[in-house]
Structure formats: structure tokens, C-alpha cells
Amino acid sequence: MSDWVSWFLAAGLLVILELFTGTFYLLMIAIGIAAGGVAALAGLGGPAQTALAAGVxxxxxxxxxxxxxxxxxxxxxxxxxxxxMDIGQSLSVAHWVDGAARVMYRGAQWDVQLAPGGNPEAGSYTIQEVRGSRLIVK
Incomplete structure (x- = not known):
């Protein structure tokens, strides 16, 4: 088998493998290997083909x-x-103390903090963010 055929078969194999991974990095290496195949078609020697493939x-x-x-x-x-999974879920707050509360959520007690611009009234709130063990609601 000719050198150029081996280079292009290896490049084709890497393109197929790239389709399974979903990244473009194997495709870039396949381009380098194809450049080695072009160098083989141009008649360059083995070390030059390898150097060109690696460089590209x-x-x-x-x-x-x-x-x-x-x-x-x-x-x-x-x-x-x-x-x-907590973002977007709703919970009920019975009462607020200085913009903070303690509520039962998913079977455990959680600290709840009101997001800026929110109104501290009893009612249902939506979780906007989770900071450690504190739920930020609006």
C-alpha cells in the first residue's frame, strides 16, 4: 500500500472517531494527517511527511x-x-425576618434569602439561585 493511502485511511478513521466524540480536536489532528498524505503525494520522504503532519x-x-x-x-x-434541579422550583414561606427565612424544602430545613427587589410577604416563591445551603428566591 502506498504511503499516501495509509495517511488518508488514518485521517478517515480519525474523522469517523470524531463523529462519536463530538469535539473538533480529532478533526484537527485528521487535517494534520491528511497534510501528511498530501506530502506523500507530492513525493516527500517519510520524515518530511511526518513533520508536516505533526506541524499542521x-x-x-x-x-x-x-x-x-x-x-x-x-x-x-x-x-x-x-x-x-432546585432552580425554578417553588416553595412557601410563612414569614420573613429581615429578608431571610427558614423553610422546609425537600424534607430538610433550608435557609431562604429574598432576592434583591423582592417583597418580603408570606406566600409562594420561586428559587432563582442556590448558594451553598441557602436558597435565593424571588
Whole structure:
């Protein structure tokens, strides 16, 4: 089998593996390996093919890392309903003392704090945030 065929088969295998992982990093390495295949088609020797494949793969990975697709979205877990199942749930507060209360929620006593701009009256509230063992409600 020719060198260029081996390079392109390896690149194709990495593209298939990338489809299972959902990241773009294997795709960047596959681009580097494909560059090694192009170098083999151009008639360069084995060390030059390998060096070109490694250089293009590393460069493509670094460029991906610096792009918006390589950055992970950072969010506050205390406010994210996808991370914390308590966000968006409702609870009843019988009475407030200086913007704070103690309520029974999910079988345990919780400290509850009123979010800024809220009105401290008895009633039903929605959990907006969780800070440690304190529920912030509005």
C-alpha cells in the first residue's frame, strides 16, 4: 500500500472517531494527517511527511483552541437549571425576618434569602439561585 493511502485511511478513521466524540480536536489532528498524505503525494520522504503532519495538526489544534469553538461556555452552576434541579422550583414561606427565612424544602430545613427587589410577604416563591445551603428566591 502506498504511503499516501495509509495517511488518508488514518485521517478517515480519525474523522469517523470524531463523529462519536463530538469535539473538533480529532478533526484537527485528521487535517494534520491528511497534510501528511498530501506530502506523500507530492513525493516527500517519510520524515518530511511526518513533520508536516505533526506541524499542521498542532497548528490546527492551537487555532481551534483560540477560536470560539475551542472555548467551553462557563456558567454559574448555582443559577443554571440544567445543573441544579432546585432552580425554578417553588416553595412557601410563612414569614420573613429581615429578608431571610427558614423553610422546609425537600424534607430538610433550608435557609431562604429574598432576592434583591423582592417583597418580603408570606406566600409562594420561586428559587432563582442556590448558594451553598441557602436558597435565593424571588
Amino acid at each position: 495538526g498542532v497548528l490546527a489544534t492551537l487555532l481551534l483552541r483560540r477560536s470560539k469553538y475551542g472555548q467551553t461556555a462557563r456558567s454559574d452552576a448555582g443559577r443554571d437549571a440544567n445543573v441544579n
